[in-house]
Amino acid sequence: MIHLLPDSFAAESVTPYDEAVARLASIRAALTVAEQAAGSSAPLPEPQMPAAWPEASAAKRRCFETRSVESAQAASAGLEMLAAQRAAGLKPNPQAIGRLAETLRTELADLDRLFSL
Numbered sequence: 001m002i003h004l005l006p007d008s009f010a011a012e013s014v015t016p017y018d019e020a021v022a023r024l025a026s027i028r029a030a031l032t033v034a035e036q037a038a039g040s041s042a043p044l045p046e047p048q049m050p051a052a053w054p055e056a057s058a059a060k061r062r063c064f065e066t067r068s069v070e071s072a073q074a075a076s077a078g079l080e081m082l083a084a085q086r087a088a089g090l091k092p093n094p095q096a097i098g099r100l101a102e103t104l105r106t107e108l109a110d111l112d113r114l115f116s117l
Helices: 016-037 058-087 094-114
Strands: none
Touching: 016 058, 016 094, 058 094
8 A cells, every 4th residue: 555644744743734734745746656657747846835824714724634635545546556557567548647647636726725715
């Protein structure tokens, strides 16, 4: 199983902000891998939390938490699919890779928009 978040996030000293930034970074990293597998290698900017994070309500933060966890899990599943295909000596379907990349791009955009509401 692919884990996108480092084990160090089990420590008690990690803040929800740190976890959220790491989750965004992991989703962006998965998108980079998917785009490279599809033949595109456009670099992505470093993950940054929206400026509105400090003023965000508890509800927005919980929504972000839930959505970003689901997105990170989807990214992990997609990368596992790519790895399994390659391990089996098969070439992953380009349409599946494109769909994975598009889904991750959409999820990142949705997470960014959450704080603009």
